[in-house]
Amino acid sequence: MREHARVVQQLLSIDARIADVPKTDEKELQNVPLIGREQLPQRTHDASRVAVPLATYTGWNFRDPSIGAPEQRTAFMGSYFPLPLTREQREAVHDPRLSISDRYASEDDYLARYRAAAEELVKERWILPEDLAGVLKRGKQEWKVAHELGVGVASATDKP
Secondary structure: HHHHHHHHHHOHHHHHHHHHHHOOOOOOOOOOEEHHHHOOOOOOHHHHHHHHOEEEOOOEEOHHHHHHOOOOOOOHHHHHHEEEHHHHHHHOEEEEEHHHHHHOHHHHHHHHHHHHHHHHHHOOOOHHHHHHHHHHHHHHHHHHHHHHHHOOOOHHHHOO
């Protein structure tokens, strides 16, 4: 739990850390996605994950202090910060993001919202209609993985 709290706090301090990175070369420019509500990247091509999240996703990652240069980003390695399963888990680690159980009533609720977001991407021509089935399959897989990690919410049939 402490590790989770540390990671969340690191995630929440990203904007300040980027602003404090010393300039080493005037020609060097490092861009990261605009971070919006709840530290989720905005205007990404995979908006179904962002619009209907089970985690906070980034397309970048800071280096671990154990390997040096913790203020620098690693190349081609993103981050996945799972949302807490319940409000109790969220409060225990002081995570300001809504828990999965606060967001979705059930797996069916999550999948319906995920489908709507994916269908909107088809409508806006971000993804091809023939790719919709694969995108929806991915949403179902992500729910399962989040649940197996202990950061998903049980479906209505799983509740006592």
